[in-house]
Amino acid sequence: MGVASAMPETAEHWAEKIRAGDVRAIARAITAVENQNALADDLLKQLFPATGAAYLIGCTGAPGTGKSTLVDRLAARYRTAEHSVGIIAVDPTSPFTGGAILGDRIRMQGHAGDSAIFIRSVATRGFLGGLARGTADIALVLDAAGKHYILVETVGVGQDEVDIVRLADCTIVVLVPGMGDDIQSMKAGLMEIADIFVVNKSDREGADRLEQQVQAMLELAPERNGWKPRVIRTVATEDRGVLELTQAIADFRKHSDGSPARAAKKVEYWKRRLVERLEQQLLHRAIPGREGARRLDACAIEVAERRKDPFTAVQDLLRDAGL
Numbered sequence: 001m002g003v004a005s006a007m008p009e010t011a012e013h014w015a016e017k018i019r020a021g022d023v024r025a026i027a028r029a030i031t032a033v034e035n036q037n038a039l040a041d042d043l044l045k046q047l048f049p050a051t052g053a054a055y056l057i058g059c060t061g062a063p064g065t066g067k068s069t070l071v072d073r074l075a076a077r078y079r080t081a082e083h084s085v086g087i088i089a090v091d092p093t094s095p096f097t098g099g100a101i102l103g104d105r106i107r108m109q110g111h112a113g114d115s116a117i118f119i120r121s122v123a124t125r126g127f128l129g130g131l132a133r134g135t136a137d138i139a140l141v142l143d144a145a146g147k148h149y150i151l152v153e154t155v156g157v158g159q160d161e162v163d164i165v166r167l168a169d170c171t172i173v174v175l176v177p178g179m180g181d182d183i184q185s186m187k188a189g190l191m192e193i194a195d196i197f198v199v200n201k202s203d204r205e206g207a208d209r210l211e212q213q214v215q216a217m218l219e220l221a222p223e224r225n226g227w228k229p230r231v232i233r234t235v236a237t238e239d240r241g242v243l244e245l246t247q248a249i250a251d252f253r254k255h256s257d258g259s260p261a262r263a264a265k266k267v268e269y270w271k272r273r274l275v276e277r278l279e280q281q282l283l284h285r286a287i288p289g290r291e292g293a294r295r296l297d298a299c300a301i302e303v304a305e306r307r308k309d310p311f312t313a314v315q316d317l318l319r320d321a322g323l
């Protein structure tokens with residue numbers, strides 16, 4: 001064993017372990033993706049043919065609305081139905097060692113001994129190569145590992161979150177009573193991304209009013225591809241409404257699976273990913289390593305001092321790189 005483990009592991013072998021659901025191999029793969037380890041691309045290449053079966057649910061909303069609690073309850077429901085689950089918690093408000101994530105970890109420890117559920121928090125700060133891409137690649141790893149459901153928790157509706165939502169098969173927006181005014185301001189963004197609205201903390205005063213507000217907002221909005229977003233009331237801490245939520249998710253899945261709109265969304269998503277990767281790689285070729293960075297600096301100085309125009313500078317950079 002000692003000799004074997006001292007040998008560098010091939011991407012093929014690593015991928016095989018992930019496909020078999022090996023928890024340690026999965027954890028190492030996610031770390032490799034996060035750090036953009038040299039092997040990560042090779043590994044993802046190996047894993048890709050085994051992906052595409054997982055159902056990815058995005059859960060977004062303001063901090064403190066109960067997303068982690070809800071995701072935890074949803075995961076428990078899916079586990080009860082014998083489905084395996086992966087959870088990715090993305091929290092831009094706290095670094096990896098932050099209180100919120102630590103809280104999440106402790107709370108989610110109810111599943112600690114359960115290997116069919118895999119939980120990973122990712123910090124946004126220090127995430128190389130972009131949060132949305134990183135999250136998407138982690139989702140690929142969990143997908144290849146055979147997770148039936150992948151739950152992604154994100155905060156708010158910033159650009160990163162919207163990019164993550166583009167990846168999701170179904171998006172849940174979590175609201176809580178007492179944020180009526182926020183709804184007005186978030187209206188457009190929310191309408192665009194939510195397949196299901198959850199009114200969490202329905203044990204609090206104002207749940208009726210909030211639900212009415214959301215319903216009223218939905219009345220005015222055009223249906224998206226024949227789907228009218230549902231509004232589900234929950235008390236995540238008491239597991240109330242969670243079964244109804246799984247039902248709404250199942251209904252949406254049935255509605256969108258195999259639909260042309262869904263297929264077009266996937267193509268659009270991958271087109272963006274391909275362009276992103278092309279940009280990265282072309283940039284890398286045009287400005288290779290330290291020497292490239294030095295040439296770029298030199299060009300920038302020349303342009304700033306008006307000794308060269310930016311158009312010629314780019315042409316020169318491309319020519320020097322043999323492109």
Ligand SMILES: Nc1nc2c(ncn2[C@@H]2O[C@H](COP(=O)(O)OP(=O)(O)O)[C@@H](O)[C@H]2O)c(=O)[nH]1
Nearest residue numbers: 063064065066067068069200201234235236237
């Ligand atoms: N009263 C009430 N509290 C809740 C409910 N859901 C979550 N909470 C509490 O709200 C706080 C924030 O929950 P958390 O899941 O961490 O929110 P997140 O920041 O959106 O992930 C915690 O103290 C939860 O126990 C609910 O339905 N009712």
Ligand SMILES: [Mg+2]
Nearest residue numbers: 067068104153
């Ligand atoms: Mg949370």
